[in-house]
Amino acid sequence: MIDIVGLIAPNILWILAIVIGGTLISISVHFISVGGAPAAMAQATGIGTGTVMLAAGAGIAGIIAAGAVMDLNQDLGVVLGAGGVGAMVMLAATMIVGTWIYAYGVGVMPVSAKVKYDPITKYRQDLYVSQGTEGHGIPTVAFVSSLIGGLLGGFGAALAYYALMKVGTYAYAGVTPLAVHDLNLVGVVAAFTIGFFFINSVIPSYNIVGTIEGFHDPKFKRWPKAAVASFLASIPLGIVAVIAVGALALVGGL
Amino acid sequence: MTEQKMIPPNTLMAIGAVGGLVCVYLAYFLAPANPIFVFFGALGAVFAAVWGADAVRRIASYGLGTGVPSIGLLALGMGIIAVLFSLALDISAGAPIVAFIVSCAIGAIIGIISVKILGMTIPIMVSATTEIAGAGALLILGLGIVIAGSLDYAIFVKEVVTTGFIMLIYIAGGMAMLHPHNSNLGPDETQDRLLALSAEKAGIAVILAGFASVAGMGAIIVTVLIGLIIWYYFFSKYYDFVKRDAYKVVDTGLLPTEEEMQ
Numbered sequence: 001m002i003d004i005v006g007l008i009a010p011n012i013l014w015i016l017a018i019v020i021g022g023t024l025i026s027i028s029v030h031f032i033s034v035g036g037a038p039a040a041m042a043q044a045t046g047i048g049t050g051t052v053m054l055a056a057g058a059g060i061a062g063i064i065a066a067g068a069v070m071d072l073n074q075d076l077g078v079v080l081g082a083g084g085v086g087a088m089v090m091l092a093a094t095m096i097v098g099t100w101i102y103a104y105g106v107g108v109m110p111v112s113a114k115v116k117y118d119p120i121t122k123y124r125q126d127l128y129v130s131q132g133t134e135g136h137g138i139p140t141v142a143f144v145s146s147l148i149g150g151l152l153g154g155f156g157a158a159l160a161y162y163a164l165m166k167v168g169t170y171a172y173a174g175v176t177p178l179a180v181h182d183l184n185l186v187g188v189v190a191a192f193t194i195g196f197f198f199i200n201s202v203i204p205s206y207n208i209v210g211t212i213e214g215f216h217d218p219k220f221k222r223w224p225k226a227a228v229a230s231f232l233a234s235i236p237l238g239i240v241a242v243i244a245v246g247a248l249a250l251v252g253g254l
Numbered sequence: 255m256t257e258q259k260m261i262p263p264n265t266l267m268a269i270g271a272v273g274g275l276v277c278v279y280l281a282y283f284l285a286p287a288n289p290i291f292v293f294f295g296a297l298g299a300v301f302a303a304v305w306g307a308d309a310v311r312r313i314a315s316y317g318l319g320t321g322v323p324s325i326g327l328l329a330l331g332m333g334i335i336a337v338l339f340s341l342a343l344d345i346s347a348g349a350p351i352v353a354f355i356v357s358c359a360i361g362a363i364i365g366i367i368s369v370k371i372l373g374m375t376i377p378i379m380v381s382a383t384t385e386i387a388g389a390g391a392l393l394i395l396g397l398g399i400v401i402a403g404s405l406d407y408a409i410f411v412k413e414v415v416t417t418g419f420i421m422l423i424y425i426a427g428g429m430a431m432l433h434p435h436n437s438n439l440g441p442d443e444t445q446d447r448l449l450a451l452s453a454e455k456a457g458i459a460v461i462l463a464g465f466a467s468v469a470g471m472g473a474i475i476v477t478v479l480i481g482l483i484i485w486y487y488f489f490s491k492y493y494d495f496v497k498r499d500a501y502k503v504v505d506t507g508l509l510p511t512e513e514e515m516q
Contacts, residue, residue: 002343052328053323056327187417195331199364203368205320206372210320232367
């Protein structure tokens, strides 16, 4: 049995960081424009896949970017920035290629069914919505909203990753601290962060019932509920994660 | 549709939880004697997958609104965290049961939060998320012991997590839980067909885990063979159920040639 109290005591701050990361991930899902299966058939606005797939894809891209940078530079701002940009790049690439397919393959124009005028470009929307659909493609406002979502999700994922790495590399009494290059540490932290990201992207997707267009969608107003839910759910997860990662450092690596 | 005989949820829960735990423990205690016995872990994973698929079937038939995959990935996400945590505690033989209990607890917490804060109206939300979390943990333990040949934290991390096979377990194991309902849902869905598909998918996961195993050539051969048998048996069973439930199964033939298209 390992010393649980000795592990949690010096890491309270990092547990808090993990919880904040989880809450950020939860909020980010509300920004990302997903339409689910209807969008895949160009019958709803947004990217044509489930919230969890998309948010998780962006989150994992963020974790990879954050992890790669963390190996070279342990500055919190740099790691967070890398995570946010990594997730944004993944989402932007998905959306721009998706838009090409909607425009040139399916033959529909990007249009939102939730607002009359696009809040960013001020273009008229409602005239161009095909009958019987909930909009189609990814209009400018949804694109920008998703990028904000990617940024927040990447921040959240990178923050959780950074916190767990700090827990793993902390100098516990009587052991040589692990290096940030320790592969086993990186593996455990990455596996944890990905599991953590999936949980925190499923909770908000229940909140929005699977589809949302972005910050202009009326459903967006529900975000505080999901933020509270993820905040509460992240507390036990953060404690459990800190113990498992800290145990690795306590024995001085493998 | 004629009345189908259904396996009650409690029976499946008993088979999945007890069968899964017993198999993981058999693998745990017998593997030091002869690494071939890690195949019990694979059997435990199959039990857990079938139980999890039934729990997913019950909860997702209410309509989650987010697609079935979300709940399968949620289950494995909770399982991964609980398994790594309990192995890290360094409590030797207590680890599998602690992983199972911790995972169920995380599942219950998330279920309660979904009902109380997000206001989800699914009546079995809490019990079903608890069940899928438990099944997810058993799946990871079962396939993990096949790959690592041991549940020692150091060996598990080195052979399963650092090598990246944890993602293989995550997705292949998740498939065995989420895919059956995702592909069978609808008014003509039947439980036995769905469970056969789940066991078939778990067979594929067992084959993959067997290939990734470091427990020795004997363990690899036995596990892959068992996986192949499970896969073949349940695939034929699933195909029989499809033929039984379908109005008619017809052969579409080959693609038409260019002349026939004219």
